[in-house]
Amino acid sequence: xxxxxxxxxxxxxxxxxxxxxxxxxxxxxxxxxxxxxxxxxxxxxxxxxxxxxxxxxxxxxxxxxxxxxxxxxxxxxxxxxxxxxxxxxxxxxxxxxxxxxxxxxxxxxxxxxxxxxxxxxxxxxxxxxxxxxxxxxxxxxxxxxxxxxxxxxxxxxxxxxxxxxxxxxxxxxxxxxxxxxxxxxxxxxxxxxxxxxxxxxxxxxxxxxxxxxxxxxxxxxxxxxxxxxxxxxxxxxxxxxxxxxxxxxxxxxxxxxxxxxxxxxxxxxxxxxxxxxxxxxxxxxxxxxxxxxxxxxxxxxxxxxxxxxxxxxxxxxxxxxxxxxxxxxxxxxxxxx
Numbered sequence: 001x002x003x004x005x006x007x008x009x010x011x012x013x014x015x016x017x018x019x020x021x022x023x024x025x026x027x028x029x030x031x032x033x034x035x036x037x038x039x040x041x042x043x044x045x046x047x048x049x050x051x052x053x054x055x056x057x058x059x060x061x062x063x064x065x066x067x068x069x070x071x072x073x074x075x076x077x078x079x080x081x082x083x084x085x086x087x088x089x090x091x092x093x094x095x096x097x098x099x100x101x102x103x104x105x106x107x108x109x110x111x112x113x114x115x116x117x118x119x120x121x122x123x124x125x126x127x128x129x130x131x132x133x134x135x136x137x138x139x140x141x142x143x144x145x146x147x148x149x150x151x152x153x154x155x156x157x158x159x160x161x162x163x164x165x166x167x168x169x170x171x172x173x174x175x176x177x178x179x180x181x182x183x184x185x186x187x188x189x190x191x192x193x194x195x196x197x198x199x200x201x202x203x204x205x206x207x208x209x210x211x212x213x214x215x216x217x218x219x220x221x222x223x224x225x226x227x228x229x230x231x232x233x234x235x236x237x238x239x240x241x242x243x244x245x246x247x248x249x250x251x252x253x254x255x256x257x258x259x260x261x262x263x264x265x266x267x268x269x270x271x272x273x274x275x276x277x278x279x280x281x282x283x284x285x286x287x288x289x290x291x292x293x294x295x296x297x298x299x300x301x302x303x304x305x306x307x308x309x310x311x312x313x314x315x316x317x318x319x320x321x322x323x324x325x326x327x328x329x330x331x332x333x334x335x336x337x
């Protein structure tokens with residue numbers, strides 16, 4: 001009986017890409033290290049906006065501009081009057097994570113069709129998106145402001161303070177460690193690292209032995225996964241993300257920039273019902289997300305073969321090409337109205 005249960009659970013873990021013997025959730029991408037190294041690849045500026053370090057990313061294909069974002073300089077006064085300009089706001093999907101080579105991402109593809117300012121930065125959220133919009137929409141006056149919202153980690157259940165010059169993550173060889181997490185503030189990478197180790201590591205020899213089995217892994221991770229499930233349900237039903245999107249809409253309206261919101265589904269969202277009507281499906285599954293902004297919200301109808309397998313989940317090159325064509329169609333239609 002034990003052997004049957006163990007084999008069944010190992011198959012289930014493999015299907016879901018859950019590793020046996022690991023307590024930390026896959027999205028954390030945490031690796032214990034004997035010697036912790038801290039990198040300065042991203043930083044927060046005096047306006048509280050998270051940006052990329054030009055010194056760190058000084059390598060081919062990345063092209064970090066003087067504002068700390070990928071791609072062309074943010075200089076509206078150099079534009080041809082006939083050019084359609086778009087400002088992209090988002091996280092690692094918009095940054096172009098795991099496109100190969102990096103400049104094959106959808107932001108670079110769109111820059112061949114439009115004047116495309118890419119303000120996508122990994123690890124950011126709608127609070128950051130709103131701060132980016134408040135700073136750069138009045139400066140650039142883009143014809144269109146496009147917010148890329150990823151359902152996997154962009155949903156929020158509480159407002160977040162924007163703190164100037166305070167990093168959002170410690171970037172380390174153990175993974176991206178939070179500076180603030182569930183009301184806790186970590187004053188150093190080591191402090192954050194220790195918290196993660198204490199929370200997601202076995203605490204006894206028996207637990208270490210137990211974790212070598214799928215049954216033991218399932219039993220020990222159950223409280224942690226239930227906690228994550230409760231967090232997820234709160235975020236799904238919270239209006240906080242919607243509030244930030246409406247803040248961005250107000251900024252765009254004051255500056256004559258048309259806002260379009262593009263929603264990136266999780267792989268778990270991709271189903272028969274999703275493909276029948278993506279917007280309706282997402283509105284039903286995430287009831288607080290698009291209220292009052294349905295007319296400007298579009299859901300990417302990605303197929304699973306547009307995405308790297310979990311736990312990565314980012315767009316592959318086919319996904320970037322698909323995203324660029326989808327965005328181009330929507331922008332051109334709205335521009336020609």
